């Protein structure tokens with residue numbers, strides 16, 4: 001499997017919308033064919049349209065806040081005594097996470113499509129919170145599907161959604177987490193696709209949603225490219241970009257502009273509790289290819305093809321599948337993937353929050369765990385950049401319960 | 409040679425009524441009851457759809473999700489589904505059975521292996537919810553080679569042009585989804601409107617056996633009886649659910665309903 005030169009990552013698919021001939025596609029009910037076709041055509045027009053691009057840039061500048069900070073983590077670097085560790089503090093974006101990029105772009109598209117109503121799924125609650133914010137800003141009615149388990153464990157984000165006037169629909173089927181929220185949101189869209197625009201919260205689902213999402217989060221690496229060149233004068237020879245992956249939207253956006261450089265990409269999945277067989281790391285643990293939410297991907301499943309249970313302390317990473325883009329990057333050997341356990345993520349959260357002015361949420365804490373593991377083994381000429389794509393505030397309850405106290 | 413599905417439609421046309429097509433989930437509410445249900449309702453139903461359950465069914469509403477969940481909880485596997493079909497076919501060789509489900513189960517089983525099992529157990533047709541045209545072409549061709557009908561769906565959102573292509577590439581039967589909905593939704597479009605859409609599709613090709621499904625119950629089935637066939641699914645799943653809750657025999661309760669539905673359209 002190979003990455004084609006001169007073609008952006010999201011456009012590497014064939015005529016059946018498959019990446020590397022194996023991942024992605026549109027495994028969807030007939031009812032959604034037309035709405036997905038329409039959206040595909042509209043997006044392909046808009047991404048070439050100057051006016052739309054300047055609208056996007058304007059809102060990224062004035063509403064999302066661009067660029068988000070790029071900082072050196074001096075204390076962490078000193079403590080670990082190896083590679084220089086930096087963070088791209090995407091949690092400084094409006095709303096507190098990278099989900100704002102996808103949400104903003106989807107609202108702009110929905111407006112162009114003449115839709116007045118937008119729906120979305122959420123796990124950690126960030127995708128939902130951001131969609132509710134953007135929907136409010138752009139005058140769209142908003143409904144968010146969220147697993148009942150996640151509603152309980154991500155309270156602050158649920159409150160934010162409600163404050164923004166969104167209806168939060170608890171999903172009580174299956175494991176009551178992100179996988180069920182995405183399913184229920186798709187069902188709702190099947191039933192209301194004539195009036196409703198759907199915003200899938202990550203780089204998963206039918207192909208067009210993967211494309212829109214990764215195209216939106218690519219803003220992260222556009223900014224980072226400039227910031228890296230400013231800081232080092234060029235792209236450092238030995239550079240590692242470490243990102244957590246749930247669905248994979250923040251990693252895809254963090255890496256996109258660096259695709260043709262020699263930067264090394266490391267994706268960190270949720271390994272789950274140390275003493276549990278359950279996890280949410282299909283790439284690390286060798287899951288087989290299957291179909292989930294309309295796309296072929298490596299997915300946690302049993303021999304028959306029933307989707308498997310997952311477990312992670314981080315609601316945002318607690319998903320059995322993974323973006324077809326990451327399956328492709330893995331098989332093309334452009335990125336490598338590993339996992340961090342719940343315990344490792346908690347420790348990383350604690351260390352970073354103690355030493356630095358940032359406090360990553362449990363999702364990016366998985367990426368920090370890998371950075372902390374690697375840094376001491378590397379030379380001081382090497383550079384690690386971690387995408388700190390969420391703020392710990394939403395995880396206050398879980399952290400307090402697990403560590404006894406919460407610091408930020 | 410005509411398929412058993414085509415022959416079933418021929419018989420119904422002679423009787424000047426639509427084919428009554430049922431949908432139940434294999435293994436709901438147990439492997440043995442599921443077979444008993446098929447045996448019993450085949451007295452009145454013309455074609456039997458049998459769902460092979462998936463635990464992430466993105467196009468199904470609460471009722472069918474519930475049935476699938478019950479079946480999976482009882483440990484139903486694909487091999488059991490084929491066993492049920494095989495046993496049913498021993499006593500009802502001419503009653504057409506259509507398996508319906510999601511592609512991932514076929515993908516994991518292997519397309520060829522899956523079709524071999526279909527052939528051996530006597531499956532007549534397949535409906536794969538999440539394998540639309542044109543991505544389904546290769547698989548549809550494999551089905552045809554084995555004389556298994558690959559049945560495609562049309563939706564209210566399907567464009568005219570696309571309908572033409574799908575109909576051209578169709579076997580024996582086509583399924584028209586009555587409204588924008590998952591299975592089990594309340595019929596939110598008037599029967600008149602549905603029949604109008606139905607007639608427009610028939611104008612593209614009058615020879616196809618076109619059936620209507622989604623939202624059909626004993627209350628509205630009569631108003632749709634000009635179709636070639638009518639599919640009732642969620643209502644039946646609900647009857648099983650209610651029977652389980654009330655500790656009644658689902659087989660008798662279902663049979664009563666099928667009898668009633670048949671009377672409505674005869």
Ligand SMILES: Cc1ncc(COP(=O)(O)O)c(C=O)c1O
Nearest residue numbers: 202246247248249250316363390
């Ligand atoms: C802060 C944060 N990081 C990461 C993720 C994982 O999603 P993705 O892999 O799409 O970035 C989430 C998802 O909710 C999140 O909230």
